[in-house]
Amino acid sequence: MALRLVDRAGLDALGDLGGRQTAVTCQHGCRHDDSLCDARCSVSPPKDRNRGFSLLLPAEATGLAPRRIRLRPGRVRPVESLIMANVLTPQGEDFPRWYQDVVAKAQLAENGPARGSQVIRPTGFALWERMTAEMDARIKDTGTENASFPLLIPESYFRREADHVEGFAPEVWMVTQGGGKDLEEKLAIRPTSETIIGEYMAKWVNSYRDLPLLLNQWCNVMRYEMRTRLFLRSSEFLWQEGHTVHESYEDAHAFTLRILHDVYADFMENVLALPVLRGIKTEAERFAGALNTFACDALMRDGKALQMGTSHELGQKFAKAFDIQFQGKDGKQAHGWTTSWGTSTRMIGGLIMGHGDDAGLRVPPNLAPVQVSVMIVKDSDEVRAAARKLYDELKADGLRVKLDDRGDIAFGRRAVDAELKGYPVRIELGPRDLKNGEATVVSRVEGSKQSVPLGMIAEAVAAALAGAQQQLWDEALGFREAHTVDVASVDEAVEAARTGYARMPWDACGVEGEARAGQSAVTVRLLQREDGSVPDSLDESGLIAYLARQY
RNA sequence: CGGGACGUGGCGCAGCUUGGUAGCGCACCCCGUUUGGGACGGGGGGGGCGCAGGUUCAAAUCCUGUCGUCCCGACCA
Numbered sequence: 175m176a177l178r179l180v181d182r183a184g185l186d187a188l189g190d191l192g193g194r195q196t197a198v199t200c201q202h203g204c205r206h207d208d209s210l211c212d213a214r215c216s217v218s219p220p221k222d223r224n225r226g227f228s229l230l231l232p233a234e235a236t237g238l239a240p241r242r243i244r245l246r247p248g249r250v251r252p253v254e255s256l257i258m259a260n261v262l263t264p265q266g267e268d269f270p271r272w273y274q275d276v277v278a279k280a281q282l283a284e285n286g287p288a289r290g291s292q293v294i295r296p297t298g299f300a301l302w303e304r305m306t307a308e309m310d311a312r313i314k315d316t317g318t319e320n321a322s323f324p325l326l327i328p329e330s331y332f333r334r335e336a337d338h339v340e341g342f343a344p345e346v347w348m349v350t351q352g353g354g355k356d357l358e359e360k361l362a363i364r365p366t367s368e369t370i371i372g373e374y375m376a377k378w379v380n381s382y383r384d385l386p387l388l389l390n391q392w393c394n395v396m397r398y399e400m401r402t403r404l405f406l407r408s409s410e411f412l413w414q415e416g417h418t419v420h421e422s423y424e425d426a427h428a429f430t431l432r433i434l435h436d437v438y439a440d441f442m443e444n445v446l447a448l449p450v451l452r453g454i455k456t457e458a459e460r461f462a463g464a465l466n467t468f469a470c471d472a473l474m475r476d477g478k479a480l481q482m483g484t485s486h487e488l489g490q491k492f493a494k495a496f497d498i499q500f501q502g503k504d505g506k507q508a509h510g511w512t513t514s515w516g517t518s519t520r521m522i523g524g525l526i527m528g529h530g531d532d533a534g535l536r537v538p539p540n541l542a543p544v545q546v547s548v549m550i551v552k553d554s555d556e557v558r559a560a561a562r563k564l565y566d567e568l569k570a571d572g573l574r575v576k577l578d579d580r581g582d583i584a585f586g587r588r589a590v591d592a593e594l595k596g597y598p599v600r601i602e603l604g605p606r607d608l609k610n611g612e613a614t615v616v617s618r619v620e621g622s623k624q625s626v627p628l629g630m631i632a633e634a635v636a637a638a639l640a641g642a643q644q645q646l647w648d649e650a651l652g653f654r655e656a657h658t659v660d661v662a663s664v665d666e667a668v669e670a671a672r673t674g675y676a677r678m679p680w681d682a683c684g685v686e687g688e689a690r691a692g693q694s695a696v697t698v699r700l701l702q703r704e705d706g707s708v709p710d711s712l713d714e715s716g717l718i719a720y721l722a723r724q725y
Numbered sequence: 726c727g728g729g730a731c732g733u734g735g736c737g738c739a740g741c742u743u744g745g746u747a748g749c750g751c752a753c754c755c756c757g758u759u760u761g762g763g764a765c766g767g768g769g770g771g772g773g774c775g776c777a778g779g780u781u782c783a784a785a786u787c788c789u790g791u792c793g794u795c796c797c798g799a800c801c802a
Contacts (some may be wrong), residue, residue, distance in 0.1 A: 259751080261763080270796075278736080289793070344800070366802090399728070401801065407801070425801035469802095481802060518802050551761050604761055614761085645790085695798075724801095 261590060263489045264532050269476040274404075276526055280535050281593045283404045290402035294519070297595060298405075300543035301522050302412065303428075306392060307515065308445050308541070309414060312437040316429075318388040318416055322368050325393075326361040331369040335495040338368065341462020344433030345397040345408075366462065367398045368488070368514055371417045372496035379510060382421055382502050385427065385509075390416040405523035406480070406725050413518035419498055419510040422491070426511035430487040431708060433515045434468045438483040446521070447538035447646040448472045448528045449654055450482055451675075453700030453721055454709050458688060465489035471699045471720070473654045474527035477674045479699050479722035482524050482695055485515035523725070529646055535596030536619055538646045539639040544576045546635055547597045549588055551604030553581030561603045564613065564631060573639075593618060599635055599644045619645050657673055658720075664690050671696040680717040696721050 181624070262275040265447045277283055282298030285291065294302065326349060333339050342365050349361040371389065379387055396410045410677070418665065421427040434452055442450045455467040464486040472482050492498070493509040502508050529536040539545050548565045550557045558579050565577040576597070578588055592600050602614040612625045619642040626634040657674025661667045664687040670676035671691075680701050685693070688698045701717040703709050709717055 230786090283795080286794090397801070401796095401798095403795095413801075413802070453793085484802070497740055516802065521802050553760065581760080584760055584762085586760090586764085589762050591763095602761070692799095698768065 243505045248509075260532075261594065262532060262534060265475060265530075266339060272530075272532075273523075273527060276530055276594070277404050280596070282522070285404065287306045290399050290407075291402050292410070294400075294407045294412075298522060301537070301541070302519055302585070302617065304541050304543050305441075306414070307669070309437065310392070312441055313390050313416065316388065316432060316437065317386075318390045318418070320391060321372070321389050322391050322393065323364075323367050325364055327364050327367070327370045329360040329362055331373060334369065335463045335492055337491070338463035341367070342397075345399070347396050347398055361655065363396045365391075365395055366514070366516070367391070367393075367395075367415055368417065368492055368512075369496070372492045372498060372512070372529070375417070375510070375512070376496045376498045379419055379498055379500050382500050384423060385419060385421045385500060385510065387419040388416075388429075389418065390414060394662055402500070403523070403725075405519055405526070407520075410517050413516050415514060415516045418513045419493070420513070421500070421502070421508075421510070423511050426489075426513050427487055427710065429484045430466075430468060430513045433513075434470065434483075434485040434708065438470050438515075438517060439487065440472055442472065442482055442521075442524075443647075445540045445645055446525055446528070447537065447540070447650060448482070448524060449647070449651045451700060451702070452708050453702040453720065454689060454712060455484075455700055456698050456719075457685070457712065459698065459700075461486045463488060463513075465491070465586055469700050471722075472524055472528055473650075473657060473722070474725070475530070475653065475672055476527065477657055477672065477723070478725055479675065479720075479725045480520070480524045480527065481699070482521055483515070483517040486513060488512040488514060505517050509560075509630055528650055530596070533590075534594035536646060537596035537598060539598045542596070542598050543574060544595070544597045545599065545639055547576045547578050547592050547600040549578035549585075549592070549600055549602055550581065551577075551585050551602050551607075554605060556608060557603055557605060558594070560608055560628075564601060568632065568635065573635065573685055574704075599638045601635070603629065617642055621723055667691060668694045670695050671722050674722065675699070676721040678699050678721070680719040681715075683719050683721070690723055694722055697724055699724065 188323045225627040243489070262279060263271040263582045264270045276296075282301070283292050283294045286293050287365065314320075315332070329348065332342070332346070342409075345365050347365075349363060350357055352361075360721060361581045371391075375387060375389075378384065390542070392412070392414050394410055394412050395415075399407055399409050402408050417431055420429060439450050439452055440686055442448050450470040450472045453468065455469055460467045461484065465488060466483055467486045470482045471479050474480055488511075490509045490511055492512050497506050498510040498512065500510060525537065526535060537543075546568055548561050548568070550561045558581075561577060561579055565575055568575045578592070578600075580588060589600075589602075596618060598618050600616050601619070602616060604614075607613050607625065610625070611628050613628055613631055614623055615626050615631070615638055617638045620638070622638075624634070659670040659674070659676055660683060661670050661676045661678045663678075664683055667676035667678055667683070667687075668691055670699065671694075676696075680698075683698065699720045699722050701709060701712070701719050703714065704716055704718055
């Protein structure tokens with residue numbers, strides 16, 4: 175009796191799997207260099223119900239994860255079907271490919287039919303909904319109110335602020351027809367809404383008593399893009415844009431920084447568990463039409479930086495362009511001081527690349543749409559009922575829980591799916607657990623499994639969630655620290671930017687150094703004071719520059 | 726927009742050199758056995774090869790154009 179592994183052409187193929195020389199090791203440790211595995215290797219056949227032989231396909235045979243395969247005497251199977259492919263391309267092998275794999279396999283989003291457009295699937299949108307909920311609460315805490323402004327902006331509005339038009343011209347989509355006729359005035363599809371909101375601010379602000387005027391809108395915007403990537407850069411994306419008018423420079427400036435710290439950084443660090451650098455943008459990176467741009471920047475696991483949010487102080491430039499004036503206490507007319515600030519669905523990309531690993535997404539519990547997945551291991555009425563009970567209890571505790579009681583899908587497949595989607599904690603419940611009055615609590619981040627008495631699940635879950643949040647933060651912070659290098663020259667900065675941030679005195683870099691680094695696709699992400707705090711303006715001396723490659 | 730690669734069932738690919746009416750793995754559907762980490766056996770369904778022209782008796786296969794995707798660069802949340 176012999177076992178044969180054959181390819182679909184009917185030839186023995188294990189000797190040439192994927193072009194590699196292959197040796198197969200059977201369960202008894204015997205090594206086989208050809209396609210034959212004789213019966214002696216099955217002296218003690220596995221308890222396998224199919225009475226087959228179990229062989230270990232070593233990693234070097236396939237270039238993929240080692241896999242145990244079962245063969246039955248005389249059975250012929252295509253070699254392809256014996257190889258268990260990785261679920262995702264490993265990060266270390268090809269990071270961009272890994273990113274695409276995660277987005278696709280975790281069912282987050284896919285491309286729309288028009289270039290650069292994207293469809294956000296329910297799993298991805300749930301992440302966004304959680305982001306909007308957390309962000310919206312923080313935005314409202316600053317006294318800002320939500321409103322909604324038109325998608326279409328008359329071209330003339332757009333032209334009123336010179337720097338703004340010039341900066342956005344290459345990115346604007348313009349509507350030229352309506353009702354089958356050419357429009358008298360073209361309409362820009364908003365790439366951002368300073369202009370149209372400015373127009374209304376001018377109407378609504380008359381007195382210093384109307385100030386500050388604090389507005390925000392959650393909407394979509396469109397920007398023409400050459401190269402697009404799901405979540406990171408798409409022609410259309412979802413975001414939040416805040417627009418405010420203040421009485422003085424000081425008020426506007428303070429508010430710009432308040433948003434940066436209390437809304438953006440607070441959300442990113444405490445909810446997303448992503449440590450962010452906060453600082454001021456150089457002139458080259460500044461928002462078109464702004465006096466100063468402040469930003470939060472995070473390091474992804476491939477060593478590239480991602481701008482996660484920006485807050486601009488616009489001075490009086492837009493106020494003058496749109497005639498936003500008010501009468502002060504002194505009875506005199508004065509122009510207001512405006513700000514604008516935004517964060518987008520790009521943060522989803524940051525979440526994926528900031529925390530994800532080779533098994534998929536890792537979502538911090540504070541954000542996670544699904545914090546706990548209660549899954550049955552084996553299908554039975556008792557297990558099902560116990561799982562339902564557990565689900566109800568956890569839900570009553572205020573946790574975001576999902577019940578996975580699909581009995582028709584193998585456990586392993588469901589476990590892989592839970593890992594792909596990054597559920598922080600899952601509770602496995604099977605007959606064995608039930609017999610012991612326990613459930614198995616598994617942490618996605620810590621990689622731990624522990625049996626917990628059914629009465630103590632809530633505590634165990636709470637601890638696991640807190641631990642996961644903390645560990646994600648610690649890992650991300652540790653990664654950033656390990657990938658930040660102090661350098662003295664632009665050349666060194668370019669070299670260091672291969673793996674992360676390069677930090678150097680801004681005086682030693684300067685505008686020329688910035689341009690030179692740009693030749694190597696390295697940019698100055700932002701500038702900080704020596705103590706890490708955010709400068710009030712670019713005029714301050716002794717600033718520190720962070721350089722990196724960027725998304 | 727410049728350089729490179731590529732578009733074949735949901736996903737990953739083979740077939741194009743030497744044109745003859747499409748195939749494999751996974752996924753999917755049904756039945757049965759299963760279910761503690763990606764099940765097994767048997768039986769099925771689905772594409773006309775990105776799109777548009779052209780050459781030909783005949784085009785995934787050859788020619789032209791176009792759209793889209795990925796990587797690098799320029800630009801950006």
